[in-house]
Amino acid sequence: MITKFMCRLLVGVLILGAPQLRAESVEDKFAQISPSHQQGSGEFVHGQGYGKILIRVLMFGAIPQQGVHYVPEGTDLLFSILYAGGYGDNSKLNGISIRRRGQQDLIDVDLQDLMKDGGRIPKLQDGDIVNVPFNWRRDIQTISLITSFMAAMTGFTLSLIALSK
DSSP states (O other): OHHHHHHHHHHHHHHHSSOOOOOOOOOHHHHOOOOSSOSOSSOOOBSSSTTOOEEEEEEEESSSSOEEEEEETTOBHHHHHHHTTOOOTTBOOEEEEEEOTTOSSOEEEEHHHHHHHTOOOOBOOTTOEEEEOBOHHHHHHHHHHHHHHHHHHHHHHHHHHHHHO
16 A cells, blocks of 8 residues: 555656756757867867858658758768668659759759769758659559559459359
């Protein structure tokens, strides 16, 4: 009896007496720290100006983890895709587009051809928006395979019904 009371009291204190955990938002001005000492001092800083080590890249399309990613400065397109979860069968590596701040035109990259030929993969800059297109041909092949299988099964079932009568 006393042990049950003590257990309930302990659970009540742990639940009710525990400090409330809250997420705090960080204003953008705090994220834009520019260190006044030499570059490469081991601080991971995102922001404008001198000493920036992480850059902000928006990645979307046929990658597992779409959204804003903070990648090390000097990261190329291939490694940024790998940071975002990699690519799969539904990803088309040719025809990737990069929207760069301050440039009117999109940067089109045929990443698969560059990897095959050993070409130079472009490095990303802070604020780049990367779109990895979907490989619709792969999806059409899967849909046509399923459709042909269903048609064959329907034909087989109808022929069995016709033969049984």
